[in-house]
Amino acid sequence: MNVPDDLFYTESHEWVRQEGENARVGITDHAQAELTDVVYVELPKIGAQTEARGQIAVVESVKAASDIYAPVKGTVVEVNKALEGNPALINTDPFGEGWIFVLKMDSTDDVKRLKDAAAYRKAIA
Amino acid sequence: MTPVSDAAQKKTPLYEEHVRLGAKMIPFGNWIMPVQYSGIMDEHQAVRKNVGVFDISHMGQLVATGPTAGVWLNEMLTNNTQKLEVGTGQYTFLLNESGGIIDDLIVYRTAPEEFLLVVNASRTDEDFAWLERHRANDLALSNRSADYGGLAIQGPRVVDLFQSILGDDVDLPPRNAIVDLAAKGKELLIARTGYTGEDGVEVFFPTKDAAMVWNEVLDKGKALGIRPCGLGARDTLRLEMCYPLNGSDLSPEHNPIEAGLGFFVDLKKPKFIGREELVKAKETGTANRLVPFRMKSKGPPPRPHYSVWRDGEQIGEATSGTLSPSLNQGIGMAYVAAPHARAGTEIEIEIRGQKFPGTIEKKPLYKKS
Known part of the structure; x- marks a missing residue:
């Protein structure tokens, strides 16, 4: 299972890429x-x-609907419109083209409370 | 995501095979079952275009034997068992006294005085207890579920597959019929039936043979594009055909008339459990009807328990829903108030507080082109 080293992770399986004061968010592989x-x-x-x-x-598969949670406090500044036409990007490229939204973080310190790649790997092992 | 606990979960004789193939296993009633292997879409298309194989070893097998077995079953079940010749089967219901559905099942006449009931996994014990409670003294009833493994092999290439497995000297039985290959030295029952809308069979064999039969089918099916298929594809395939799922579309709170399945109820029979209520339902009409529906837009797929609306008024609730892989559109079934049940009625489905347009349709939702 792919768990890139340069990202932060939540227990509910979202990933965060810090981009300055913004956080790009998707769901993990x-x-x-x-x-x-x-x-x-x-x-x-x-x-x-x-x-x-x-x-x-919300991300829906054939079987069920699953809630997606904001990893940090903030304001939505960008959403991935490509997912409206091609939701399967989440399956084919979860850490790239399959990103879901970008938050402007209230405090960039908040990402430090998330799991790093090693801790997330342990969580899903 | 909820971790799957192994506690109190029954495994079919094919559990190890599923794990070896990398299936995603989920709890299903008391069982742990494969929900998918390669993916629901891929498995669904394999069954529509080629052939797929499902583990149905969890399903129950009850056997009633005795000179009066047929007469007795006719009082237990809604369809007419007297119409069954040896080697044929029929879809039927087991009802409670108020006409509510305990189970939907297929009953086969396997010998002049022997009937095989293939019942839903989650209802096997309840069905057996109910039938045993109502059993006449001069017949025997046994729960053979643990003795049998089972596979559903479904798809347009099923005949080719069976030719390569059994050779030319064994013909598949006609639709709704069952053959016992014991006479040919094989412990195998083959029934021409299914839950997908495609040509197909359900086969039953001794539990010890399960892995052998499963691997033989997958091996011989390879050249035909076979896929092992899980509960996920089983659900999308059956819902496209509007075949009901007990526990979702059927329950003791609903009777077969409401569910639009009166075809499998013989009200001419003088006596069967639940008959009075069904006669009433037929004469006065039912308050609600189970109807298929289809979403109009590319919105989120409908799900069980979503509310159904018309002109600002709630008219019912969905019991099944998914994205149809064949139609690439949301489909489902719902109980709606009878005045709104006509095909073509414009409805709305409420999904997370927002209403999305749909239409009540005729069965089946998917027709082979």
Whole structure:
């Protein structure tokens, strides 16, 4: 299972790429493999404010709908519109083209509370 | 994601094979079953285009034997067992006194005085206890579920597959019929039936043979594009055909008339459990009807328990829902108030507080082109 070293992770299987004061968020390779064929993504609204661990998006496979949580507190500044036409990008490229949204973080210190790659690997082992 | 606990979960004789193939295993009733191997979409398409194999060893087998077995079953089940010749089967219901559905099942006449009931895994013990409680003294009833493994082999290339397994001297039985290969020295029952809308069979064999039969089918099927298929594809395939799932679309709170399955109820029979309620339901009509529906837009797929609306009024609730791999659109089944049950009715499905348009359809939702 792919767990890139340069990302942060949540217990609910989101990943975070810190880009200055922004956090790009998606779900992990492990999560997409568990969910299987993603057929629909409900994206958050740009400008939406969220607490850390607030429910903010929904990813649906053939079998079920799964909630996606904001890893950190912040405001949604970008969403991945490509997922509306091609939700399977989450399966084919979870850490790249399959990103879901970008948060402007209230505090960049918040990412430090997330798991690093080693801790996440341990969590899914 | 919920971790799968091994506690109190029954394994089919093919459990090790599923794990070896990398299946994702999930709890299903008391069982731990494969939900998918290569992926629901891929498995679904394999069954529609080629052939797929499902482990159905969890399903229950009850056997009723005795000179009065047929007469007795006719009072237990809704369809008419007197119409069954040896070697044929029929879809039927086991009802409670108020006409509610305990189980839907297939009953086969395997000998003049012997009937095989193939029942839902989650209802096997309940069905057996119910039947045993109502059993007449001059017949025997046994629960053979642990003795049998089973496979559903489904798809347009099933005949080719069986030719390569059994050779030319064994013909598959006609639709709804069952053959016992004991006479040919094989412990194998083959029934021409299924839950996918494709040509196919369900086969039953001694538990000890399960891995051998499974691997033989996969091996001989390789050239035909076979896929091992899990519960995920089983659900999308059956829902495209509007075959009901007990526990979702059927339950003791609903009767077969409401479920639109009156075809499998013989009200001309003078006596069977639940008959009075069904006669009433037929005469006065039922308050609700189980109907298939299809979403209009590329929105989120419908799911069980989503509410169904028309003109700002809630008219029902979905019992099944998924994204149809064949239609690439959301489909489902719902109980709706009878005045709104007509095919073509425009409805809305509420999904996370937002309403998405759909239409009530006729069965089946998917037709082979």
